[in-house]
């Protein structure tokens with residue numbers, strides 16, 4: 031092994047790889063003998079590894095890697111590199127393997143998954159989207175087959191039967207959201223046979239930082255149909271006429287919008303001289319706030335797109351459209367009113383789960399990604415995971431230029447377009463990373479105006495994007511892409527067939543340009559990592575302006591620089607300012623993650639109590655026993671009429687209904703409580719303590735209350751002529767459809783917060799006049 035690689039094996043703060051690397055020689059030594067085996071003999075060798083429990087001892091680890099390597103060579107015509115085997119061993123030990131782009135994480139992950147599966151564990155390989163789940167499962171299927179391991183995948187379209195069958199395989203590939211929603215839906219079943227997800231064993235997470243850190247800020251929420259909200263066209267129309275900064279102000283981080291005093295006056299006047307803060311009519315203010323939030327904070331083509339007459343959300347951390355996802359409460363309808371499309375059904379939150387709770391269900395967790403070290407502390411804090419930095423198979427020779435800073439956005443764009451024209455003239459392929467869909471389209475238009483034709487990727491279709499990005503290394507190609515569009519797909523120099531590779535290598539390989547730095551350096555690195563795979567030549571550079579949101583919102587001061595004629599700022603302290611702004615932004619994101627987690631910890635405890643109780647009702651007849659105890663006469667009568675089994679069934683359904691109903695209401699209470707907490711924050715009390723102080727007593731008596739309601743319903747239940755009890759006649763109904771929500775830490779500025787803003791304003795002016 032090269033000296034440079036050896037030096038990398040003992041990176042501070044990361045898992046020590048030396049114990050693994052010591053086994054590489056022994057693994058290689060097994061090769062000649064294994065090559066002589068027939069296919070079925072090789073499968074038998076793999077099966078022999080199943081004669082012991084986890085963890086693998088050193089001898090078995092050598093055998094597993096050697097057998098796995100030989101199986102991959104035969105099944106995929108790819109002989110795993112030593113560094114990939116280091117990755118496999120780190121995964122089997124429950125670590126996050128940091129492996130750069132193009133190092134072959136898919137194969138390393140599959141070998142580790144097979145290793146777990148051979149020892150009798152059920153493995154869930156979690157991907158960021160359905161396309162990758164399916165692609166990887168199908169791609170690795172021949173390898174699994176040689177190793178005698180059953181593999182399957184799940185997608186959004188999978189039916190419950192298909193899901194059940196897929197989860198029954200040894201290794202199941204699924205996107206995190208599909209898994210999350212399956213878990214949530216399983217918690218609502220009224221018959222055990224309807225469950226799809228088995229007990230969790232091993233989670234192997236692809237793109238681990240995106241899933242565990244980026245997606246963890248947004249809980250997965252399952253909602254059920256309730257009544258339909260009316261489109262509030264009047265409000266949508268009214269807020270459209272308001273003027274930014276005169277009638278409303280947006281917080282620096284773009285999460286809240288508030289009416290100014292002038293705005294309040296204008297709205298009150300428009301509505302015929304009403305008082306928005308009238309104690310007797312509190313219904314108008316929330317409507318104004320919703321419409322304002324929809325109008326100002328949610329931007330078309332950034333947060334959502336309008337397609338086929340529907341508002342479809344873009345998942346920000348993933349830059350793609352989410353089917354069946356909505357905003358909570360009236361916000362969805364407010365956006366629909368803003369866009370003048372038909373209002374869709376609204377719903378109420380049935381239950382939610384954070385990515386963290388989802389992943390922590392698994393006794394063993396591991397994963398891989400190109401960028402883990404930057405979030406090593408978070409992975410440790412939230413998931414008890416350590417990072418193993420796997421050296422590249424071939425040294426990285428990409429040239430990273432860093433940041434070019436400009437005074438204005440316009441100057442930044444001019445400079446980038448000029449650079450694109452210059453580089454493109456040589457035929458060198460260019461990949462430009464933008465912040466969002468709208469920016470991609472504007473930039474593409476600008477490039478086209480300058481005679482530079484490009485392909486745009488934006489949150490449309492994963493499979494299609496994979497095909498496009500695969501060609502981004504073609505001679506003369508210009509590709510514009512949002513941050514993670516088309517991820518997980520290799521960019522080969524000279525096109526996907528590498529026909530033109532030599533010519534592109536001569537030009538310096540792929541040239542990656544960032545149109546602005548991202549909210550975290552990790553995301554910058556992900557973009558950069560698109561170039562320079564497997565020792566390929568390549569380069570990267572970021573164009574930034576002082577007006578970029580990242581800098582404008584997070585830098586302590588944005589004045590006092592000296593720019594050159596074209597707007598370029600070369601003062602090193604200003605370049606440092608950009609890094610600083612990014613660190614501030616990273617800190618904010620971490621705080622959001624921490625908050626999501628903190629608030630959810632208590633909710634998780636309460637949910638645990640409900641779920642345990644629910645389980646006993648579902649599987650052990652607890653509801654029937656309780657109702658028999660609470661309503662003995664009615665119970666006996668009904669048994670007489672329809673028999674014990676049917677009464678037990680009805681008792682189960684009635685009890686589950688009231689447990690679930692109660693939990694839904696409690697969820698709504700907690701959400702409201704959390705919003706209101708900000709008011710008390712003014713009193714310098716810790717909002718989380720305040721939250722817990724109220725959430726705990728509110729839960730007290732939860733189970734007793736559900737039980738009492740179940741008894742009330744049970745007393746009303748009647749036996750029908752067909753010998754069954756029709757529970758729907760006594761109001762026991764399940765939501766007719768469910769869908770998933772996208773929630774933000776702070777969905778929208780509530781009426782309460784606007785009141786706070788007003789109180790603060792009053793106090794402020796009071797002081798100045800005193």
Ligand SMILES: Nc1ncnc2c1ncn2[C@@H]1O[C@H](COP(=O)(O)OP(=O)(O)OP(=O)(O)O)[C@@H](O)[C@H]1O
Pocket residue numbers: 108109110111114129130131132133134135136137400517518519520
């Ligand atoms: N041992 C190997 N020998 C030859 N080719 C390999 C080997 N391992 C992986 N590859 C090839 O390398 C390419 C990159 O693999 P893969 O997509 O798994 O990389 P990755 O690390 O997941 O990259 P990304 O960060 O883009 O997801 C694939 O075309 C794969 O077939």
